[in-house]
Amino acid sequence: MASKKWTQKDLPDLSGRTVVVTGASSGIGLVSARELCAHGARVILAVRDVEKGRDVAQDFVGDSEVRELNLADLESIRAFAAGWSGDLDVLINNAGIMMAPAFRTIDDVELHMGTNHLGPFALTNLLLPFITDRVVTVSSILHRRGRIHLDDLHFDSRPYKAMTAYQDSKLANLLFTLELQRRLSEQGSAVRAVAAHPGIARTNLVAHVGGVNGLVNSLSQRLCNDAVKGALPTLYAATQDIPGGSYVGPDGIGHLRGYPVIHKTSKRAMDTDMARRLWAVSAELTNTGE
Numbered sequence: 001m002a003s004k005k006w007t008q009k010d011l012p013d014l015s016g017r018t019v020v021v022t023g024a025s026s027g028i029g030l031v032s033a034r035e036l037c038a039h040g041a042r043v044i045l046a047v048r049d050v051e052k053g054r055d056v057a058q059d060f061v062g063d064s065e066v067r068e069l070n071l072a073d074l075e076s077i078r079a080f081a082a083g084w085s086g087d088l089d090v091l092i093n094n095a096g097i098m099m100a101p102a103f104r105t106i107d108d109v110e111l112h113m114g115t116n117h118l119g120p121f122a123l124t125n126l127l128l129p130f131i132t133d134r135v136v137t138v139s140s141i142l143h144r145r146g147r148i149h150l151d152d153l154h155f156d157s158r159p160y161k162a163m164t165a166y167q168d169s170k171l172a173n174l175l176f177t178l179e180l181q182r183r184l185s186e187q188g189s190a191v192r193a194v195a196a197h198p199g200i201a202r203t204n205l206v207a208h209v210g211g212v213n214g215l216v217n218s219l220s221q222r223l224c225n226d227a228v229k230g231a232l233p234t235l236y237a238a239t240q241d242i243p244g245g246s247y248v249g250p251d252g253i254g255h256l257r258g259y260p261v262i263h264k265t266s267k268r269a270m271d272t273d274m275a276r277r278l279w280a281v282s283a284e285l286t287n288t289g290e
């Protein structure tokens with residue numbers, strides 16, 4: 001689909017709409033929340049560090065609120081959802097971590113899979129009764145290298161590799177979107193599940209990554225989008241009239257930078273059988289989504 005170089009300036013008036021942005025304390029989430037707020041939406045910054053969230057939100061123009069949400073902790077997710085009332089137009093599953101050392105969350109799941117997939121999975125399912133328009137989940141071009149090992153989601157049998165853990169979790173984001181959309185359609189729901197990816201953008205995502213990986217990451221980030229441009233696919237996916245199941249990313253070479261367009265998802269991300277099986281395992285691990 002052709003882009004007319006859509007930017008945040010093309011956002012419609014969002015007055016009367018309520019949006020939750022996870023991980024709005026930094027990077028793409030911060031920019032997305034700020035721009036949606038500036039265009040009239042009531043924005044809830046769902047953040048793990050409330051003080052950091054408040055620091056960020058004080059510079060926003062418009063109606064915003066900061067609430068605590070730790071996606072690596074199911075109890076925190078349940079508390080956030082339990083505190084919700086009223087319509088939620090758009091949920092943006094943006095928060096994520098990349099290339100963290102091997103670690104198990106308090107719920108005993110691998111940290112990337114927990115934070116990037118299982119947390120958003122549980123949050124979405126718990127908030128779904130309130131969602132009126134859409135769920136946007138932020139994936140990555142690196143999902144193409146991901147593989148879902150349903151029998152070893154947490155690296156019990158495989159040697160732990162931080163990049164592999166990230167890639168797998170980002171593939172899980174797209175399989176989740178595909179299966180969520182299938183379920184919504186089956187129920188005759190008008191709610192859409194869509195996905196976005198920022199290309200490569202300068203944010204804090206790789207701030208802690210050292211060594212050769214750190215150098216490569218920091219160089220590639222310098223050559224690509226800033227956080228404002230990196231947020232465009234998310235903003236487009238959250239506000240434009242696109243079909244459920246769409247995957248929005250930058251239009252430039254290699255989809256690393258540029259302006260938002262709808263892309264085809266990879267073959268692995270279109271594996272409906274795997275999407276169903278991942279959903280079942282995720283539902284069991286989070287006790288949500290059944």
Ligand SMILES: NC(=O)c1ccc[n+]([C@@H]2O[C@H](COP(=O)([O-])OP(=O)(O)OC[C@H]3O[C@@H](n4cnc5c(N)ncnc54)[C@H](OP(=O)(O)O)[C@@H]3O)[C@@H](O)[C@H]2O)c1
Pocket residue numbers: 022023024025026027028029046047048049052069070071072073093094095096097098115138139140141197198199200201202203204205206230
């Ligand atoms: N930047 C890129 O090049 C790139 C490329 C592909 C995909 N992405 C995706 O874009 C999304 C946003 O990343 P970013 O680049 O903006 O990175 P970022 O600047 O590091 O922002 C990540 C956000 O997620 C939050 N977060 C991390 N763990 C959390 C948890 N357990 N609970 C709640 N929030 C948590 C962080 O909170 P704190 O502020 O407290 O740290 C931060 O607000 C991620 O899903 C990432 O995978 C980014």
